[in-house]
Amino acid sequence: MISGTISARQAGAAYAALAETLIEALCGSVSEELVDQYGRMPGGAVAVIAMGKLGSYEMTAASDLDLITVYDFSGEDTQSDGERSLPGTQYYTRFTQRLIAALSAQTAEGALYEVDMRLRPSGSQGPVATRLSGFIDYQERSAWTWEHLALTRARVVAGPVELRRTINDTIKAVLVRPRDRAAVAQDVQTMRAKIAAEKGTSDIWDLKQVRGGLVDMEFLAQFFQIVSAAEHPNVLDQNTELALTKLSAAGVLSPADAEILIPAARLYHTLTQVLRLCSISRSTLRRRLWRSGNCWRAHPTCRTLRPWRRC
Numbered sequence: 001m002i003s004g005t006i007s008a009r010q011a012g013a014a015y016a017a018l019a020e021t022l023i024e025a026l027c028g029s030v031s032e033e034l035v036d037q038y039g040r041m042p043g044g045a046v047a048v049i050a051m052g053k054l055g056s057y058e059m060t061a062a063s064d065l066d067l068i069t070v071y072d073f074s075g076e077d078t079q080s081d082g083e084r085s086l087p088g089t090q091y092y093t094r095f096t097q098r099l100i101a102a103l104s105a106q107t108a109e110g111a112l113y114e115v116d117m118r119l120r121p122s123g124s125q126g127p128v129a130t131r132l133s134g135f136i137d138y139q140e141r142s143a144w145t146w147e148h149l150a151l152t153r154a155r156v157v158a159g160p161v162e163l164r165r166t167i168n169d170t171i172k173a174v175l176v177r178p179r180d181r182a183a184v185a186q187d188v189q190t191m192r193a194k195i196a197a198e199k200g201t202s203d204i205w206d207l208k209q210v211r212g213g214l215v216d217m218e219f220l221a222q223f224f225q226i227v228s229a230a231e232h233p234n235v236l237d238q239n240t241e242l243a244l245t246k247l248s249a250a251g252v253l254s255p256a257d258a259e260i261l262i263p264a265a266r267l268y269h270t271l272t273q274v275l276r277l278c279s280i281s282r283s284t285l286r287r288r289l290w291r292s293g294n295c296w297r298a299h300p301t302c303r304t305l306r307p308w309r310r311c
Contacts, residue, residue: 008270009241015059016050022112023048023065024158026102030095039082041091043074046129047159047167048099051119055153056238058269060276064114065103068121068154069096070167072132089131096129119150132166139174145187149222151175153238178230188223192216207272214268220261221247228252241265 006014027048052066053059071092079085086094100115121130121138130138139151154171156164192215199209208214221243228235232250237243244265248258 008266008273009057009239011273012053012056012058012060012269015061015063016054016057019054019059019065019113020050020157022103023050023067023099026099027158030098030102033098034080034091034095035082037082038084038086038091038094039080041073041080041088042078044071044080044088044091045073045160045163046071046092046095047156047163049154049167050157051150051154052116054157055155056240058239060273062276064116066116066119068117068119068135069099069129070132070135070159070163071095071129072163089127089129092129092131093127100128119147132163135167136170139170143174145184146191148174148226149188149219152222152225152236152243155238172233172236175226175236176229176233179227181227184223184227188219192219205275207268207275214272217261217265217268220244221265224252241269 027046031046047070049055049068049070050066051068053063054065054067069092071088073088073091078088080088080091096117100117103113104111104115117128118124120126120128121135121143139148143151151171151174156167159167195209195215196211200211201209202211204210206213218240221240224247225235225237225243228247228250232252235243235246235250235252237246241262244253244258244262247253248255248262253261
């Protein structure tokens with residue numbers, strides 16, 4: 001990344017591919033452990049949904065994993081068929097808890113990832129694992145606007161094909177339904193103001209929270225997707241830069257706005273990747289960030305960084 005051998009998008013996709021491989025492998029190991037201890041769940045299946053940076057292929061060296069687990073099984077009061085049987089809900093709760101532990105446990109070599117499950121239905125107040133029927137009902141009836149914004153980055157990374165298909169179909173159906181543009185805009189404005197009040201900064205090197213930074217970029221891409229997807233379903237994409245590109249192609253973004261936003265998204269993600277890799281002095285970091293972002297070019301996006309060009 002620092003030398004320019006690969007792009008920020010390639011780096012993000014590589015980090016995501018590694019995380020997906022580990023999640024899928026650990027899902028298999030955890031499932032085998034549960035079968036050995038509690039037997040199999042009749043008609044049982046479980047899937048893992050990637051959200052956030054993993055879902056959008058924008059992971060960095062320091063990213064955590066935003067995950068949701070969704071399961072299903074036959075009947076209502078079904079129990080596993082082992083000698084130490086468990087009800088279905090408890091069975092998949094244990095699956096999720098063990099998966100989180102496997103991904104985040106500290107070892108002599110450190111932990112793989114930090115895991116964040118707060119994007120699951122009802123957040124920290126809800127069960128750690130969600131049954132398929134509950135996931136569908138929540139997304140269709142109860143989810144807040146911000147949860148549907150987050151859903152634009154969702155994708156299933158582990159689980160059987162049929163369950164993956166059902167979850168993906170549910171997500172798409174929710175995202176392409178008609179929206180009240182003004183109401184969604186008001187919700188987004190309220191959410192952004194709350195985040196700014198809690199985490200706002202004037203430090204331009206805080207690329208995520210500074211005004212006009214990554215949070216604003218992601219809000220724009222997500223807002224335009226959910227208010228436009230009913231008419232233009234092809235604008236949906238988990239990746240921020242690709243979503244903006246599709247919004248431009250569909251005519252949702254004007255050419256002038258696209259000319260600023262798409263390179264800005266590329267620049268921010270490039271700088272973020274390098275920032276997460278560097279543990280060096282501030283002046284050296286600024287120089288490397290400048291080179292990584294190709295900021296010698298006279299693009300409006302880069303004007304803020306010009307004072308540090310010679311640092």
